[in-house]
Amino acid sequence: MAQALDEIKIGGLGSSRKRVEDDRFLRGKGNYTDDFKLPGMVHMEILRSPLAHARIKSIDTSKAWQIPGVHMVLTGDMAAQHNLAWMPTLSYDTQPVLATDKVRFQGQEIACVVADDPYIAKDGCEAIFVEYEPLPVIVNPYQAVAEGAPVIRDDKEGQTDNVCYRWEVGDRDGTERAFAQADLVSKLELHYPRSHPSPIECCGSIADYNSATTKLTVYMTTQAPHIIRAAVAIVAELPEHMIRIISPDIGGGFGNKVPVYPGYVCSILCSILLARPVKWIEDKTGNLISTHYARDIYYKGELALRKDGKILAVRFHCDSDNGSSFSDAQPTKFKIGLMHSAFSAYDIPYGYMTAQGHYTNKAPGGVAYRCSFRVTEAMFFQERAIQAAAYDLGMDQAAFRRLNLVKDHQFPFRTPYGFLLDSGQYEKCLDVGLNAIGYDEFLREKEAARAQGRRLGIGISTMTEPLGAGNSREYDILGIKMFDAAELRVHPSGKAILKIGSKTQGQGHETTFAQIVTHELGIPAADILVQHGDTDNTPFGMGTYASRSTPVAGAATAMVARKVRAKARKLAAHLLEVSEEDIEWELGRFHVRGAPNNGVSIQECAMAAYGNMPDGLEPGLENNAYYDPPNMTWPFAAYIVTVEVDPETGVWDVLRMVAVDDCGVRINPMIVEGQIMGGMTEAYAMANMQFITYDAEGNCVGSNYMDYLLPTAWETPGFELHEVVTPSPHHPIGAKGIGECAAVGGPAAFVNAVMDAIDDTGVRNIDMPLIPDRVWEALKYRRDISGMPPVKSDE
Amino acid sequence: MEERRINVVVNGEPKSVDVEPRLLLAHFLREVLGLTGTHIGCDTTNCGVCTVLVDGMPMKSCTMFAVMLDGHEVETVEGLGLPSELHPIQEGFREEHGLQCGYCTPGMMMACKAILNENPNPTEEDIRWGLAGNLCRCTGYQNIVKSVLWAAEKMRSEAGSFSR
Numbered sequence: 001m002a003q004a005l006d007e008i009k010i011g012g013l014g015s016s017r018k019r020v021e022d023d024r025f026l027r028g029k030g031n032y033t034d035d036f037k038l039p040g041m042v043h044m045e046i047l048r049s050p051l052a053h054a055r056i057k058s059i060d061t062s063k064a065w066q067i068p069g070v071h072m073v074l075t076g077d078m079a080a081q082h083n084l085a086w087m088p089t090l091s092y093d094t095q096p097v098l099a100t101d102k103v104r105f106q107g108q109e110i111a112c113v114v115a116d117d118p119y120i121a122k123d124g125c126e127a128i129f130v131e132y133e134p135l136p137v138i139v140n141p142y143q144a145v146a147e148g149a150p151v152i153r154d155d156k157e158g159q160t161d162n163v164c165y166r167w168e169v170g171d172r173d174g175t176e177r178a179f180a181q182a183d184l185v186s187k188l189e190l191h192y193p194r195s196h197p198s199p200i201e202c203c204g205s206i207a208d209y210n211s212a213t214t215k216l217t218v219y220m221t222t223q224a225p226h227i228i229r230a231a232v233a234i235v236a237e238l239p240e241h242m243i244r245i246i247s248p249d250i251g252g253g254f255g256n257k258v259p260v261y262p263g264y265v266c267s268i269l270c271s272i273l274l275a276r277p278v279k280w281i282e283d284k285t286g287n288l289i290s291t292h293y294a295r296d297i298y299y300k301g302e303l304a305l306r307k308d309g310k311i312l313a314v315r316f317h318c319d320s321d322n323g324s325s326f327s328d329a330q331p332t333k334f335k336i337g338l339m340h341s342a343f344s345a346y347d348i349p350y351g352y353m354t355a356q357g358h359y360t361n362k363a364p365g366g367v368a369y370r371c372s373f374r375v376t377e378a379m380f381f382q383e384r385a386i387q388a389a390a391y392d393l394g395m396d397q398a399a400f401r402r403l404n405l406v407k408d409h410q411f412p413f414r415t416p417y418g419f420l421l422d423s424g425q426y427e428k429c430l431d432v433g434l435n436a437i438g439y440d441e442f443l444r445e446k447e448a449a450r451a452q453g454r455r456l457g458i459g460i461s462t463m464t465e466p467l468g469a470g471n472s473r474e475y476d477i478l479g480i481k482m483f484d485a486a487e488l489r490v491h492p493s494g495k496a497i498l499k500i501g502s503k504t505q506g507q508g509h510e511t512t513f514a515q516i517v518t519h520e521l522g523i524p525a526a527d528i529l530v531q532h533g534d535t536d537n538t539p540f541g542m543g544t545y546a547s548r549s550t551p552v553a554g555a556a557t558a559m560v561a562r563k564v565r566a567k568a569r570k571l572a573a574h575l576l577e578v579s580e581e582d583i584e585w586e587l588g589r590f591h592v593r594g595a596p597n598n599g600v601s602i603q604e605c606a607m608a609a610y611g612n613m614p615d616g617l618e619p620g621l622e623n624n625a626y627y628d629p630p631n632m633t634w635p636f637a638a639y640i641v642t643v644e645v646d647p648e649t650g651v652w653d654v655l656r657m658v659a660v661d662d663c664g665v666r667i668n669p670m671i672v673e674g675q676i677m678g679g680m681t682e683a684y685a686m687a688n689m690q691f692i693t694y695d696a697e698g699n700c701v702g703s704n705y706m707d708y709l710l711p712t713a714w715e716t717p718g719f720e721l722h723e724v725v726t727p728s729p730h731h732p733i734g735a736k737g738i739g740e741c742a743a744v745g746g747p748a749a750f751v752n753a754v755m756d757a758i759d760d761t762g763v764r765n766i767d768m769p770l771i772p773d774r775v776w777e778a779l780k781y782r783r784d785i786s787g788m789p790p791v792k793s794d795e
Numbered sequence: 796m797e798e799r800r801i802n803v804v805v806n807g808e809p810k811s812v813d814v815e816p817r818l819l820l821a822h823f824l825r826e827v828l829g830l831t832g833t834h835i836g837c838d839t840t841n842c843g844v845c846t847v848l849v850d851g852m853p854m855k856s857c858t859m860f861a862v863m864l865d866g867h868e869v870e871t872v873e874g875l876g877l878p879s880e881l882h883p884i885q886e887g888f889r890e891e892h893g894l895q896c897g898y899c900t901p902g903m904m905m906a907c908k909a910i911l912n913e914n915p916n917p918t919e920e921d922i923r924w925g926l927a928g929n930l931c932r933c934t935g936y937q938n939i940v941k942s943v944l945w946a947a948e949k950m951r952s953e954a955g956s957f958s959r
Contacts, residue, residue: 018889025897026885028832028872032898035831119817200836200844200932201898251834251844251898252932284837506896506933674892677935705841705930713936714927 005588011525012518012587013733016670020510020530021249030249033204033221038277041206042071044267045121046286047111047128049103052139052361052698053152054132056099056110063127064113070124072114072270076100084269087235089327090259090477091335093164094156095364097262102135104152104324105363106700107289109262114270114278137698138162139789141298141319141358152324152359162359164326167335169417170315170352175304178313178350182304186389191767192377193691193787194296194321194362196702197369198710199505201251202287205264206279207271216272217244220264223253224543226501227477229535231260234478236268247533253505254682255367258329258545259292288708289700292329292365293692296321297339297374298788299381303389304350309403311389313350314343314416316381320366322357328366329545330373331475331482337366337374338466340417342382345426345464345636346404351416361698370682370743372467372546372632379463383748387459387755388764397752398434401462402427412729419466423726424636424662430462432722433638433660442642450760455645456655457757461749462639466632467737468551469542477542481628484553485539486560488517489622490568492610494603495527498560501541502553503533507739508671509549513557515667516733520561521568521602522588539624547737550667551728556627558732563623568605571621574614575600633728633736635663639680639749645757650776652754654684654717659746662724663738664731669723675739677719683746685711687754689769696790801865805830806874814861820854821845823861824871832872832901836930843929846902847871853909855928872901875908883949884908884942893942895933903929907943915951917943 011017024030061073076098079085086094099110113124136150143149144162153159179185205220216238222228225245233240250257267280282291301316320336322328330337336355343351369376390400405426406413413421437458446456472481487499498517502509514528532538541553565585572590573580576598583590591599600608609621642655659676666672682690689709692702702708727734747768754770755763763778767787774785798813805828814823824830824847835857836842845856848870876882884904887893894900903926910917910925917925922943923936931939 019892021897022889022894025894025900026881026888026904027876027878028830028901030832030897032831032834034825034835119815198932199896199898200842200930201834201896202836250896251836252896254932284839284842508895670892674895674934674938677937678895678933679935681935682932704839705837706839710930710932712927712930713923713939716936718937719935 004586005522007519007587010518011515013515013665013667014669015515016668017511017515017525019508021508032201032249032251033206033219034281036206036219038206038208041277041279042114042116042274043118043121044112044114044270044278044280045118045125046109046263047125048286048290049099049106049108049110051103051132051134052106052137053104053135055102055135057131057133059111060129061111064124067120067124067127069116069120070113072274073111073124073128074098074266074270075111079269082269084236084265087260087265089325090329091326093326095325095327097265101155105361106698107286107363109290112266112270114274137696138360139362139694139696139698140360141321144358144360152361164322164357164359165335166356168354169340171350171416172352175313175315175350175352179304182312183307184305184392185302186305186392187302188385188388188765189300190381190384190765191787192295192297192380193768194293194693195369195686195690196288196293196692196708197254197256197367198288198708199252199254199256202282202284203257203261203263203291204281205267206277207268208277209271209275211275215242215244216268217246218268219246219248221250221257222247223250223257223503223505223545225503225533225535226540227543228260230478230480232268235260235265245535247503250505255294255329255369255545256291257505258367258543259327261291284705285703289703290363292327292367293323293363294365294367294369295377297377301381301385303385305389305393309393309395309400311346311348311404314348315352318355320355320357321360321362322366323360323362323364325364326357327364329368331469331477333474334373337368338372339374339378341375341419341466342378344415344419344421345406345462347406347410348416353417362694368546370679370740372465372469372740375465376744379465379744380748383461383463384751387752391759397460398430398439401460402430405430405462420631421464421634422631423729424464424634425724425726426462426636429636429638429660429662429724432724433640433658436658436720436722437640437642437656455647455757457643457645457753457755459641459749459752459756460638461745461752463745464634464636465741465744466634467547468629468633469546469548470632471630472628482542483626483628484541484556485624485626486553486556487539487624488560488564490564490606492607494523494606496523497529497531498557499531499538500553500557501539502544502549505544507544507549507675508668512667512671513554516554516557517561519733520558521565523602547740550735551633551731551737552627552629554735555629555732556625559627560623560625563625564621567621568602570617571605571608571613572600575604575608630730633664633731635661635736635738635741637661637741637745639742639745641749641753643753643757645754645775647779650772650774650779652770652775656720657717658720658722659742660722660724661738661741662726663741664726664728664736665734667735672738673721676721676742679740679742680719680746681711681716682743684716684750686747687750687768687770689771691769693791694789701791799862801862803864804868806870816860816862818861820856820859820861820864824856830871830873834898834901841930843906844899844902846905846929848905848909851912853906872904875904883953884946886949887942887946891938891941891945893934893939899929899931903931903939907946910943911947911950915947917947
């Protein structure tokens with residue numbers, strides 16, 4: 001009898017197969033955008049505004065044009081001649097490419113210079129003289145709606161204030177009735193500070209317009225090449241089939257590399273005007289002050305509680321600071337992303353949420369920084385509010401969560417805001433986490449330490465998030481539904497090429513997507529090449545962000561492999577001389593029912609597809625699949641952190657950090673754990689140090705890595721990982737998204753731990769990041785600490 | 796600006812090159828020599844993705860001028876291991892999943908090499924301190940630390956077998 005294949009050994013589902021990508025990265029042979037050199041290529045640098053809000057009186061570029069080696073000095077007025085001074089955003093607003101009338105944030109693009117090398121191009125930028133008339137500056141939503149505030153977007157017809165959207169969801173009346181019956185109402189206000197995803201590699205592009213063929217090829221740092229192609233076609237009014245977007249290796253994305261930025265557009269326009277390749281590589285300050293930020297939400301919310309701990313209803317309001325353009329990268333239907341996924345993990349009968357967006361003199365954005373469209377913001381407020389409510393009730397925070405979490409038998413579970421949770425074992429995850437950390441013992445330790453003047457604390461964060469946008473009924477970006485596609489071609493020798501529309505930025509698609517095919521066909525993963533990131537050579541896909549690759553493109557991959565298997569079955573029937581109905585599939589092989597020794601391998605079927613096909617059967621063994629997900633996948637996590645706060649300095653140290661993640665079936669456990677640890681580090685960063693703020697003049701504080709603090713190996717704590725597996729019932733291989741869970745759920749665990757360590761002070765909130773002076777001030781003066789800008793200036 | 800002749804040894808190979816005085820070492824390696832394994836991240840000596848070894852010492856090549864290299868030796872990721880055979884540090888990063896997007900990896904590995912040159916048997920704390928000048932946004936460092944421990948062990952065992 002033929003030996004059954006060992007799926008783990010051939011790199012299938014559940015195999016911690018080593019990464020294919022590593023072979024080139026380890027040798028310094030990656031191909032990042034800046035690594036490409038094209039014949040005749042010239043270099044572009046951008047001149048940025050030093051002021052946050054000012055009218056431009058004049059721009060004098062004459063001296064820049066005189067510098068030897070300068071080929072082009074592009075201004076907004078010149079871009080306007082090509083209808084490119086402004087461009088649309090992903091939220092149906094507009095954003096300047098190069099300023100024409102005003103500058104609206106510090107770092108805004110004013111002009112660009114193209115020269116023989118970047119040094120000369122920078123010299124050219126310094127030779128441009130801009131005359132400004134400064135205007136009053138707005139750096140938070142409350143200033144934006146204050147009486148007499150200047151209208152930032154006076155370019156927009158009919159815009160008379162600084163509000164960019166209003167949105168509501170849920171059952172207002174039902175929620176109000178539930179609040180009327182509450183024994184206790186627990187309130188919380190806080191600010192989730194502005195942050196920047198800050199991949200180490202900045203943005204960049206090489207635009208190569210061929211004036212002979214009129215084909216435009218753009219190498220660029222994009223997480224969503226196919227959407228970029230559509231956007232370039234719209235913005236630059238070029239035929240879509242004559243645009244090729246190549247997204248080579250990307251040095252981290254985290255949502256920052258989803259949008260279209262002025263630098264990309266300028267490099268394209270300059271390449272068209274000069275008819276030669278134009279390279280633009282952004283520097284770190286340019287990246288931090290002008291490309292899309294994340295977070296920056298002010299919340300006011302309350303929970304209606306019964307004495308026994310049951311949550312009856314929730315309502316909250318969000319004021320978002322959107323910067324100078326409403327340019328959130330989000331599905332059309334939603335104005336503050338999936339903020340209304342907050343409180344999904346809890347069985348709460350009624351909910352009502354409102355939101356208002358504001359223009360300010362800050363960089364535009366609102367990208368989904370390692371999350372699914374504002375889900376990080378949603379889960380942070382949720383978990384802070386849950387802890388505050390437990391304290392208000394005088395209830396243990398773990399017990400309060402256990403009481404209110406959605407129970408296993410309730411799935412699929414409809415939330416008050418309309419989401420349908422697919423599956424989960426929430427209590428089990430919580431229990432695994434509590435056992436791992438030794439919850440009861442820690443509480444005793446905390447009490448004993450408190451008696452000696454030491455402050456220990458424990459923070460819990462339990463959350464689910466909607467990953468894998470999204471079904472075509474509800475999810476589109478710029479009118480294009482959020483499906484994904486895959487193409488699979490099996491060659492005569494049984495080796496295969498898989499082409500997908502999503503794009504890795506370190507998640508390891510080239511490794512894991514092959515594993516899905518291996519699971520479906522039994523072709524060893526080492527025999528499958530995964531191609532992605534080139535719009536001429538891959539099928540359409542919405543890109544990689546919001547943890548949607550595995551839920552959507554991964555599903556498309558499984559489905560195309562099944563189509564190929566269905567055809568292989570016909571070939572097997574032909575080879576085995578029986579009817580299709582009499583054939584059974586086992587991994588990598590078909591055999592005649594009842595005669596397991598009489599079979600053919602998938603590789604033999606592949607050869608037959610090219611050399612021995614039955615009459616009437618089309619040759620070849622390939623197919624494609626478009627996958628429109630029926631629902632989001634809903635992973636669940638319990639993150640538990642213990643800390644010690646030094647009351648003398650406000651410094652806090654992480655004692656332990658336990659993560660329990662249920663992301664359904666794990667394709668490659670090694671990579672899943674890598675994603676969790678990376679996300680947890682970003683969570684720690686948000687809680688501890690990483691934020692961008694502004695002074696009263698709109699100067700960005702956090703414009704370089706000396707001010708914008710990111711954790712190093714020295715500060716970052718160690719992580720203890722645990723798993724629970726609840727397969728997604730609607731995903732073809734039962735997988736759920738995972739890349740972002742820890743970054744989404746993690747911050748609240750750290751903050752809750754510090755708040756727990758000072759739970760006797762009456763302090764209700766310290767805004768992130770919990771830098772030592774904020775914690776010290778809260779302890780010393782027993783007051784809440786707000787992180788709202790403007791920060792005080794130095795003098 | 797007038798160019799200056801510099802004599803340097805890059806990955807064991809002597810080179811004599813004319814460079815503009817303000818050319819950064821990182822640009823010299825990437826643009827003049829075509830060694831694009833050394834990346835550029837922050838321009839402020841913080842992120843460490845441009846880390847190379849100069850006379851065996853880890854240096855951030857984005858804040859050094861190429862002319863400062865005259866008479867010195869530089870080692871980049873391209874000099875680590877052979878095309879056919881990975882260096883134990885490279886192997887360690889692969890075995891322990893010490894990289895994701897790969898952008899910080901060359902600088903990280905060169906910093907690791909400097910740590911292991913100085914201390915063949917480092918503790919986790921030694922490694923974390925030694926890597927504090929290199930940022931990684933993907934991995935959370937835990938697997939990088941494991942990668943270095945893996946490499947250290949392999950290098951020690953290889954050193955042991957050579958001496959026998």
